Amino acid sequence: MILATLQHLGQRGMQVFERLGRASILLSRILGGIHTLVPRFSLFIHQIHSVGVLSLVIIVVSGVFVGMVLGLQGYNTLVDFGAEESLGVVVSLSLVRELGPVVSALLFAGRAGSALTAEIGLMKATEQLSAMEMMAVDPVHRVLAPRFFAGLFSMPLLAAIFSAVGVLGGFFVGVGLLGVDDGAYWSQMQAKVDFYDDIMNGVIKSIAFGWVVTWIAVFEGYDAVPTSEGVSRATTRTVVYSSLAVLGLDFILTALMFGD
Amino acid sequence: MSDNNNDIIVRIRNLSFSRGSRRIFDDIDIDIRRGSVTSIMGPSGTGKTTLLRLIGGQLRPDAGQIFFDGEEVTGASRRRLFELRKRMGMLFQNGALLTDMDVYDNVAFPLREHTDLPESMIRDLVLMKLEAVGLRGARHLMPAELSGGMARRVALARAIALDPMMIMYDEPFTGQDPISMGVLVRLIREVNDSLGLTSVLVSHDIDEASAISDHIYLLSGGKVVAQGGAEELRNSASEWAQQFMQGLPDGPVPFHYPASSFRDDLLSGGEGERP
Ligand SMILES: Nc1ncnc2c1ncn2[C@@H]1O[C@H](COP(=O)(O)OP(=O)(O)OP(=O)(O)O)[C@@H](O)[C@H]1O
Ligand SMILES: [Mg+2]
Numbered sequence: 001m002i003l004a005t006l007q008h009l010g011q012r013g014m015q016v017f018e019r020l021g022r023a024s025i026l027l028s029r030i031l032g033g034i035h036t037l038v039p040r041f042s043l044f045i046h047q048i049h050s051v052g053v054l055s056l057v058i059i060v061v062s063g064v065f066v067g068m069v070l071g072l073q074g075y076n077t078l079v080d081f082g083a084e085e086s087l088g089v090v091v092s093l094s095l096v097r098e099l100g101p102v103v104s105a106l107l108f109a110g111r112a113g114s115a116l117t118a119e120i121g122l123m124k125a126t127e128q129l130s131a132m133e134m135m136a137v138d139p140v141h142r143v144l145a146p147r148f149f150a151g152l153f154s155m156p157l158l159a160a161i162f163s164a165v166g167v168l169g170g171f172f173v174g175v176g177l178l179g180v181d182d183g184a185y186w187s188q189m190q191a192k193v194d195f196y197d198d199i200m201n202g203v204i205k206s207i208a209f210g211w212v213v214t215w216i217a218v219f220e221g222y223d224a225v226p227t228s229e230g231v232s233r234a235t236t237r238t239v240v241y242s243s244l245a246v247l248g249l250d251f252i253l254t255a256l257m258f259g260d
Numbered sequence: 261m262s263d264n265n266n267d268i269i270v271r272i273r274n275l276s277f278s279r280g281s282r283r284i285f286d287d288i289d290i291d292i293r294r295g296s297v298t299s300i301m302g303p304s305g306t307g308k309t310t311l312l313r314l315i316g317g318q319l320r321p322d323a324g325q326i327f328f329d330g331e332e333v334t335g336a337s338r339r340r341l342f343e344l345r346k347r348m349g350m351l352f353q354n355g356a357l358l359t360d361m362d363v364y365d366n367v368a369f370p371l372r373e374h375t376d377l378p379e380s381m382i383r384d385l386v387l388m389k390l391e392a393v394g395l396r397g398a399r400h401l402m403p404a405e406l407s408g409g410m411a412r413r414v415a416l417a418r419a420i421a422l423d424p425m426m427i428m429y430d431e432p433f434t435g436q437d438p439i440s441m442g443v444l445v446r447l448i449r450e451v452n453d454s455l456g457l458t459s460v461l462v463s464h465d466i467d468e469a470s471a472i473s474d475h476i477y478l479l480s481g482g483k484v485v486a487q488g489g490a491e492e493l494r495n496s497a498s499e500w501a502q503q504f505m506q507g508l509p510d511g512p513v514p515f516h517y518p519a520s521s522f523r524d525d526l527l528s529g530g531e532g533e534r535p
Contacts, residue, residue: 123359131356134316135370135418136345138338142373 023219026140030148030218033141043146051112051147051214052154056161058111059104063162066103067169070094074170075178087180088189091170092163096193096202097258100163102250105209108155109242113217116147117238120221121231129222144218151217155210156203163202201257208249213242266330269294269426269458270315275324277307277314282518284310286482287324292426292475297452297459299469301504302479305517308462309353311479312428315460316350317341329425346374349419349427353434355411357403357418363390364399367418374422389417392447394440409435413444420451426458427451433465441465445472466505470494478504 037044074090120143123129129139167189174180193199217238224234270292277285284307292298300308313319315326317333326333328344336344357366367386371377377385390396393413403411412432419427429448433441449472452459463469470476470490478486478493478500485500486493493501519525 126359127352127354127356128358130313130318131350131352131358131415133318134345134348134350134352135373135422136342137370137373138342 019223022223023215026144026219026222027215029140030145033138033145034149036138036141037145037149040142040146043142044150047146047150048154051116051150052158055108055111055154055158058107059158059162060165062103062107063100063165064169064172066099066162067091067095067166067171068173070099070166071170071173071178075174075180084174084178084180085184086188086192087170087174088167088185088187089192091174092167092189092193093198095163095166095170096198098202098250098254100166101159101202101205101209102246104159104162105155105206105213105246106243108151108158108210109213109217109239109246112151112154113213113238113242114235116151116214116217117221117224117235118231120144120147120218121224121226121234124222124224125226125228125231127226140222144222148214148218151214152207152210155213156206159202159206159209201253204257205250205253208253209246212245212249216242216245267294268292269329270460271325271327272315273325273327275314275321275326277310277319277321279310283482285314285321288479288482288484290477290484292458292460294458295452295456296474297449297461297472299461299463299473299476300479301463301466301469301476303504304464306479306481308479309430312350312430312460312462315428316345316348346422347425349422349424351412351415351419351427351429351432353430355403355408355415357406357411357414359403362400362402363395363406363414366403366414367421370418370422385421386417389421390414392420392451393417394443407435409437409440412436413440416444416447420455423455424457426460428460428462430462431464432461433463433468441468448472466507470505480504 070091071087074087074094075084078084078087078090120129123139123143129143132139132142171185175182175185220234220238220241221231224230268291270290272288272290275285275288275290276283290311300311302308310319314321315328315333317326317336321334324334329347331340331344333341333344357363358369361369364386367389368382371382371385375382387396387399390399393416395410395413395417398406398410398414403414406414412435416429416432419429432444432448436444445468448459448461451457461469461473470493473490476487476490476493477484480500486496486498486504488496488501494505496502
C-alpha cells in the first residue's frame with residue numbers, strides 16, 4: 001500500500017521533471033532561433049498585435065478599476081492618520097511594485113496565454129505543424145519564436161500601461177471625488193517613488209512574468225495531445241500553471257528585491 | 261531488378277517500428293526507383309501513413325535504415341533532415357493547409373520560405389500550380405471555405421510548388437468526384453514524367469493506383485506481403501495479392517484490429533479490461 005503510493009509519487013515526480021526537461025529544450029530551441037526572426041520581422045509585428053495590442057482593452061479597463069479601488073481604500077486608511085496627502089504614494093507604489101506586474105501578468109495569462117496555447121495546439125492537432133516540418137520549415141522558428149518574443153516584448157509594456165492608468169484611476173477617485181489636494185498627489189508621488197528601487201524592480205518583475213507566462217503558453221500548445229480534448233486541457237493548464245508561477249515568482253522576486 | 265545504387269531513390273532496409281506494444285513494421289525492405297510511380301497499398305491501419313512519416317524522418321524507426329537519395333534519413337541531424345526534406349514534397353491525408361492564410365499564400369508558403377524569388381515570379385509559379393489542380397479561381401478562399409477534396413488539391417499544388425525530387429501522396433483520391441479523380445490520376449503521372457520526379461502513392465483505389473503505378477507494394481501485418489507491377493500482382497498466385505486486388509472480405513488480410521476472440525470478449529463481461 002505505502003509502496004504503491006510511493007511508487008505513484010515517484011512516477012508523477014519523474015513526469016514533472018520530464019516535462020520540465022522538454023520545456024527547457026523547447027526554450028533553448030526558441031532562443032537559438034532568434035536570428036530567424038529577422039527575415040520574418042513582419043510575423044513578429046503581427047504577433048505583437050494579436051498578443052499585445054489585443055490585450056490592451058482588458059489591461060486598461062482593469063488598470064483603471066484597480067487604481068480607483070486603491071484610491072478609495074488608501075484614502076479611507078490614510079484619512080484616519082490625517083495623511084491623505086500621501087495617497088499618491090500609496091497608489092503608485094502599490095501599482096508599480098506589485099499590482100501592475102502581477103495583475104497584468106494574470107490577465108495576460110488568461111487573455112493571451114490561453115489563446116496562444118489553443119492556437120498552437122490546434123495547429124498541431126490539424127497536422128499543420130507536421131506539414132511545416134515536411135516542408136523543411138521549422139515550426140519552432142516559424143510559429144513559436146515570433147509568439148514567444150512578442151509576448152516577452154509586450155508584457156512589460158502592458159504592465160507599465162496598467163500602472164499608468166491605475167495611477168490615473170487613483171487620481172480620479174482621490175482628487176476628483178474625495179478632495180485630496182491635486183498638487184500633493186503628484187508631488188508626494190514624485191518625491192517618494194524611486195526610479196531604481198521601485199520602477200525598475202517592477203519592470204524586472206514584469207519581464208520575468210512575461211517570460212514565464214509565454215514560455216508556459218507556447219510549450220503547452222506545442223506539447224498538447226493533438227485532439228480537441230488535449231488542446232482544451234492544455235489551455236486550462238496554461239492558465240493554471242502560469243497564474244501559479246506568476247504568484248510564486250512574485251514572492252521570490254519581492255523577497256530578493258525588498259527583503260532586507 | 262537492377263541493384264544500381266543510383267537507380268533507387270528510397271532504400272529501406274530491415275525497418276522495424278512499434279507504437280507502444282503494437283508492432284507496425286517488422287523487418288521490411290522497400291526500394292523505390294527513381295522516376296517511378298510506386299504505390300503503397302494495404303488495409304486501413306497497417307501503417308502506410310506511418311511509413312511516409314518514417315521516410316520523411318518525422319518518426320524514428322526502432323531498427324533498420326532508410327536512405328533517401330543516397331543519404332541516410334535515420335539518424336540524420338535536424339539540419340540534415342531539413343535539407344533532405346527540401347527535396348521531398350508530401351501531401352497529407354487531410355491536406356494540412358495552414359488555416360491562417362488563403363489558398364494563394366498556402367501555395368506560396370514554401371516558395372517564400374525557401375527561395376528569394378521576387379513576388380511577381382512567385383505569383384506566376386503559384387498560379388501555374390493552382391491552374392494545374394484546377395483551383396486558380398479559388399485562390400482567395402480560406403482553407404475553412406474549401407471542401408475536403410478541394411483542400412487536398414490545394415495541398416497537392418503546395419507539395420509540387422518547390423519542384424521536389426520526390427512527392428509522397430497520402431491518399432490523394434479520397435473525397436474526389438470521378439472527374440477530379442481522373443484529372444488527378446493523370447496529373448500525378450504527368451507531373452511525375454514531365455518533371456522527372458519520383459512519386460510514392462498511398463491509396464486504397466486499386467483501379468486508379470494500378471493504372472498509374474509502375475510498382476506496387478502490398479503491406480499487411482507489418483510485412484510486405486506482395487509486390488510487383490499491377491499486372492504481375494493481378495496474376496500472382498499470392499493469396500494476399502488476390503484478396504486485395506479483388507477486394508474480397510475473406511482471405512489472409514484481416515479486417516479486424518487485433519483483438520481477443522469476440523466470444524471471450526462478450527462472455528468476460530468487461531473483466532480484465534485495460535490490464
Ligand atoms: N500517434 C499515434 N500513437 C499511437 N498509435 C498510432 C499513432 N498513429 C497511428 N497509430 C497506430 O499506427 C497504426 C498505423 O497507422 P497509420 O496512420 O500509419 O495507418 P494507415 O495505414 O495510414 O491507415 P489509413 O489507411 O486508415 O490511413 C494504426 O494501427 C494506429 O493505431
Ligand atoms: Mg493513413
